Amino acid sequence: MYIDPANKLFLSAFFVIILGTIGFFIASIFLDFKGDEDIQTVNFKNSDFHVNIKRLKSDKSYVLQVHRDKWLQDIYIGNDFGDKKIQVVELENGYKISTRDSSEITFTLDVDNEDFSSLYVKRRITKKELIVQDCLPLYTNENVNWYGGPEQMDQRYPIQSFEFTDYAYITKELHSAAIMERYWFSSRAFFILIDYETPLFLDQDGEHICFTAKKQLPYYTHNNVFEFNYRIGSAKTMKEMHVNVINKFLGKPKSLPDSRLIKYPIFNTWVEYGREINEEKVLDYAQKIIDNGFKYSLLDIDDFWEDCYGSTIVNTTNFGNLKALTSRLKAEGFIVGMWVHPFINKNCEPYYSEAKANGYLVESHNGSTDTQWWNSGTSQAGHVNFAKPAVQSWFRKKLEAIQNEHGIDIFKFDAGETSWFPADPVFEYDLDLTPSQITRSFVKMAADFGDKLEIRTGWGTQYLHVLVRMLDFDSRWTANNGLKSLIPTLLQFNLNGYVFVLPDMIGGNQYGNDVITKELFIRWLQASTFMPALQFSHAPWHFDDETIAISRKFTELHEQYSDYILERFNLAVTDGQPVNPPIWWLDETDEKALTIADEYLLGDKILVAPVIEQGKTSRDVYLPIGKWRDGNDDQIYEGGKLIENYQAPLDKLPWFIREEDAN
Structure with missing residues (x-):
């Protein structure tokens, strides 16, 4: 049946759909061309959830109006069918609106029960030059609050005050955007969850949030077809809605990190010593931890232990007998960790040339493997291509060799965001997931090393049993990557399903001219006390006896409630509950x-x-x-x-x- 809106013909159609033998779903569509809008209504049998679809005569666009008991949200659909003839086709559990030139939107029911409902909106776009945008009013003048969205350096909570313009929605180091889940929800218990395959760009101001799908870099641009798919839905309460989204779509952890990392503090050499580390300094650090009466779990040997960046070969000048060092630390009860990264510098030979010759580095479509990171010059490094299973196996064996030879227990996996490799990369698999599939591959490979490790990025990896560290904080009080960002970032992680949160080092990283003062250090520790884990680097004994005493007091308070933290970890695994909710x-x-x-x-x-x-x-x-x-x-x-x-x-x-x- 074709309907030409220009003729203003009166027509109505009614569809009834029954799923299985239990009559699970009934949809009805009504087309009405009497006024300025064409109206279609979809009702769902087992709940008060329904969606009105209005076609606006002014610009031939569509509006979805989502209801559950009452109206919740409008979504302005960006497809412009113009004056083309429109066909409405009944599906098994929904319907499709399409035109003769293959433009189409389908609406199908995912879930519909008394407590939770969701509708899947799907488009297949066959012309790469097309740009499609859907927008949601934020209703901030009606006291609606919004949550979810990206990790950012100036983390907001709630998130409606963010501003974005044509923001590529991928994992990247810029803005500390290391957790980039495509999930937003409002205090009206409405959510939108956008598929990972959508080449997504974000625009947001004080009134709207707009989601744009387009075939442009940094996404894969070498074919014509792409999709713009998402789920929308609601529940009776925001809490019920969120737990359902975690359980049905985002995923929940499958197992737990090692309980020792939760009960007792982690210590790291980075802020304390920077890159100037050696056996003597690590042993001295460990002894001072013991002498000052602190309990401990993991001691991480951070940057720089290699003979050159990317070799994964121990620098024997600074670590002449790493095996003896790790044995001594383990005898004192430490878990021994080591910092690793996904880069190989050009001056790290023969390792760089071998990796490049074997096709182990990420390459752009113009044939370049050149990139840079914080420990290299411009175009002076390559990035290991974890999108290749063979490369994952090669890299995993290199780390296993370090463990076997030197007695290292576990690794701290740094970086992993997409911004570190060449633009327009060549990947053999999951082209529609370019470029962020390398983030997923990297952290999945990391998780193979057990339950005592940390990562700092994620993309659809909430199910992993690893600690997810907040990206580096500055040693400041500010809301822009300082102490005031700590709690909003904690809530952001939890509301995106990453509940095994490792706050960054207590006091921050002391970059540049920043100074970790006694007051900042103590307030930072206090703020972290009831978070899942505590991580020291700058040492409390650099201040005075009072700081040491206060630090022991709050690490002991954390330990006192660690069983409850682990109880919440178990609820995250079984029920999808957050550990640190708002x-x-x-x-x-x-x-x-x-x-x-x-x-x-x-x-x-x-x-x-x-x-x-x-x-x-x-x-x-x-x-x-x-x-x-x-x-x-x-x-x-x-x-x-x-x-x-x-x-x-x-x-x-x-x-x-x-x-x-x-x-």
């Missing part, structure tokens, strides 16, 4: 709780409200619904209220226990 997790009807960016929960039991303002010894604390017992003095507070001017001198962290759990 405080609205307890009451999403609380409009104030929806916007709190400087507090977080551990599970549903602990609320943490650290001091993150320089020079402050008090802060206001907001407690959501319920009764709360102060973790410091057992005072009881009624929730749903603001505690003004809560006193928090340098040795005090404001934290609270839900009253029913207080004993």
